[in-house]
Amino acid sequence: MEVIVPFSTDRPKSRLSDVLSPDERSEFARAMLDDVLDAVAAAGGDPRVLATDAVDVEPPVTVDDRPLTTAVNAALDARLGADGERGEAVEPVAVVMADLALATPAALDRLFEAGRDTDVAMAPGRGGGTNAFVASHPEFRVDYHGASYLDHREIASEIGAAFAAVDSRRLGTDVDEPDDLAEVLIHGEGRAASWLREAGFELDASEGRVAAVRD
Amino acid sequence: MEVIVPFSTDRPKSRLSDVLSPDERSEFARAMLDDVLDAVAAAGGDPRVLATDAVDVEPPVTVDDRPLTTAVNAALDARLGADGERGEAVEPVAVVMADLALATPAALDRLFEAGRDTDVAMAPGRGGGTNAFVASHPEFRVDYHGASYLDHREIASEIGAAFAAVDSRRLGTDVDEPDDLAEVLIHGEGRAASWLREAGFELDASEGRVAAVRD
Numbered sequence: 001m002e003v004i005v006p007f008s009t010d011r012p013k014s015r016l017s018d019v020l021s022p023d024e025r026s027e028f029a030r031a032m033l034d035d036v037l038d039a040v041a042a043a044g045g046d047p048r049v050l051a052t053d054a055v056d057v058e059p060p061v062t063v064d065d066r067p068l069t070t071a072v073n074a075a076l077d078a079r080l081g082a083d084g085e086r087g088e089a090v091e092p093v094a095v096v097m098a099d100l101a102l103a104t105p106a107a108l109d110r111l112f113e114a115g116r117d118t119d120v121a122m123a124p125g126r127g128g129g130t131n132a133f134v135a136s137h138p139e140f141r142v143d144y145h146g147a148s149y150l151d152h153r154e155i156a157s158e159i160g161a162a163f164a165a166v167d168s169r170r171l172g173t174d175v176d177e178p179d180d181l182a183e184v185l186i187h188g189e190g191r192a193a194s195w196l197r198e199a200g201f202e203l204d205a206s207e208g209r210v211a212a213v214r215d
Numbered sequence: 216m217e218v219i220v221p222f223s224t225d226r227p228k229s230r231l232s233d234v235l236s237p238d239e240r241s242e243f244a245r246a247m248l249d250d251v252l253d254a255v256a257a258a259g260g261d262p263r264v265l266a267t268d269a270v271d272v273e274p275p276v277t278v279d280d281r282p283l284t285t286a287v288n289a290a291l292d293a294r295l296g297a298d299g300e301r302g303e304a305v306e307p308v309a310v311v312m313a314d315l316a317l318a319t320p321a322a323l324d325r326l327f328e329a330g331r332d333t334d335v336a337m338a339p340g341r342g343g344g345t346n347a348f349v350a351s352h353p354e355f356r357v358d359y360h361g362a363s364y365l366d367h368r369e370i371a372s373e374i375g376a377a378f379a380a381v382d383s384r385r386l387g388t389d390v391d392e393p394d395d396l397a398e399v400l401i402h403g404e405g406r407a408a409s410w411l412r413e414a415g416f417e418l419d420a421s422e423g424r425v426a427a428v429r430d
Contacts, residue, residue, distance in 0.1 A: 107382055124384070127394075127425045128401045128418070146420035150401060167322055169339070172384035179342075186343045186365060203343070205361035210342040 001112055001134070003045035003094040004075050006068055007033050009053040013099070019178045019214075020199075028195055032175060033057070033098040035190035040096060043108035049098075050075055073141045084138025092116060092136035099175045100131055101184045101192040107170040108132075119161035123171035124149040132171045137161035181212035216327055216349070217306070218260035219290050221283055222248050222313040224268040234393045234429075235414075243410055247390060248272070248313040250405035255311060258323035264313075265290055288356045299353025307331060307351035314390045315346055316399045316407040322385040323347075334376035338386035339364040347386045352376035396427035 012029035013020070020028060033049070037059055040047040047059040050071055055061055064071040072095055083090040092115045096108070114121035115134020125131035128147030139159040143151050156163040173183050175192070184193050185203050200214035227244035228235070235243060248264070252274055255262040262274040265286055270276055279286040287310055298305040307330045311323070329336035330349020340346040343362030354374040358366050371378040388398050390407070399408050400418050415429035 104382075110382075124402070127397060128420075147401060147418060147425045150418075167319075167325075167385050168382050169384045169387035170382050172387075182342060186362060187339070203362060203365075205343075210362045 001045050001092055001094055001115070002079065003040045003047045003096055004050050004072065005033065005036055005040065005047055005059075005096050005098050006050045006072060007052070007055060007098040008068075009051055009055055010065075013176070015176050016178060016181075019181070024199065028192065028199075029099065030055075031191040031195040032101040035188075035192050036096060036098050036100055036103055038190065039103045039105050039108055042105035043112060045094065045096075045108065045112065069142055069144045072144070076135065076141055080135060080138045080140060090136045090138050092134050094132065094134045095142070096132040096171075097174055100171055100173065101175045101190070102170040102173045102187045103132075104170055104189070107168045110168060111166050111171060114164050114166050118164045120152070120156045121164045121166055122149065122152060123166040123168050125172050125174045129174060131174050132166075135161075178212070182210050185212050186210070216260050216309055216330070217294065218255045218262045218309040218311055219265050219287065220248065220251055220255065220262055220274075220311050220313050221287060222264050222266045222270060223283075224266055224270055225280075228314070228391070230391050231393060231396075234396070239414065243407065243414075244314070245270075246406040246410040247316040250403075250407050251311060251313050251315055251318055253405065254318045254320050254323055257320035258327060260309065260311075260323065260327065284357055284359045287359070291350065291356055295350060295353045295355060305351045305353050307349050309347065309349040310357070311347040311386075312389055315386055315388065316390045316405070317385040317388045317402045318347075319385055319404070322383045325383060326381050326386060329379050329381050333379045335367070335371045336379045336381055337364065337367060338381040338383050340387050340389045344389060346389050347381075350376075394426070397425050400427050401425070 013025040016025055037047045049057055049059055049061045051061055051063055052065045079093045080090050111132055119137040120135045120140055122133040123131050128149045130148040130152055140161055153163055201212045204211050204213040228240040231240055252262045264272055264276045266276050266278055267280045294308045295305050326347055334352040335350045335355055337348040338346050343364045345363040345367055355376055368378055416427045419426050419428040
């Protein structure tokens, strides 16, 4: 299954600016991207990076500097739409965000399996975000603004596409804010967790709630 | 499978005090408890409430006003420990928190299935909490302080118990803080979501991040 991984090279992870410098944010975002690409490949997916600018990774890269929704919809047009217009069976395509630092092959495998069984399978994130999905309905398109998970369910309903939610905490955890770093230290198994530890972050439970802190 | 649902009747959900009055917090906590009990029963579990004081629910209630860790360990002693001492096969027992307002029968079924296949199966919550687990190792006991998920993995390792994580966002979402209310409005299907709507809460995405607000 082709798996599109959108990645922003332009001021990535700005909501981590209180705890990481711009260079650190770039390094950390890249470590998360590499973890996601590895997990996709290990789950049998065929990753392709959809980046806002050139990025040096092993999988193929498509550069599209338009906003996320526009760029992803162009990619969906080129796959689902083209198959649909030719009257061919539509091959499912996945879109998996690059900041899912807890993603494992097992979690992605569940997503891909769900996507083979229905028209649209989706793993929501905290706050109603859309962290990952598989679509095989020729008319499915995205709108990443706001509580996009609810909008995407509505879009699926409007076009008559069957919809399934994928219940995964690993795929549901996108790493955007300082609180999310603790999740990477607790559950991460790859480069992003190593990067945080090497940058001096560790878990601290002294305030009751567990947080990632560094001296 | 017996499923213990700890429930505090004493100042429940105090971290919601900025958005709910004490009476409202009691009502909302009770709505979540009822949702969890329904989901447990629908998943084929046999729920038993472990409450700090009397509570009027259909399933059996055990009152134990000691701290959570002590009360749960007493319950585990009485089940796992007694089976183990008699040299009998240990029946798995589950402990599922009463504030998992997004829990569905399907999510609990995955937990129960995982628990039948290993010694300790556990669904972590945000911040390394332990939201739900199934144990069938006679020596497994809990310690809910701090990043308890990591401590519980360590305890399992020390007693030679096989451990499996259950990757569920529904079981991983305990409702403690105002931010969590949006999750209930987005994904909840039971009394807790209805209670919030009737109390005037609705989703608001105007600040970028989706929040539950009321006038």
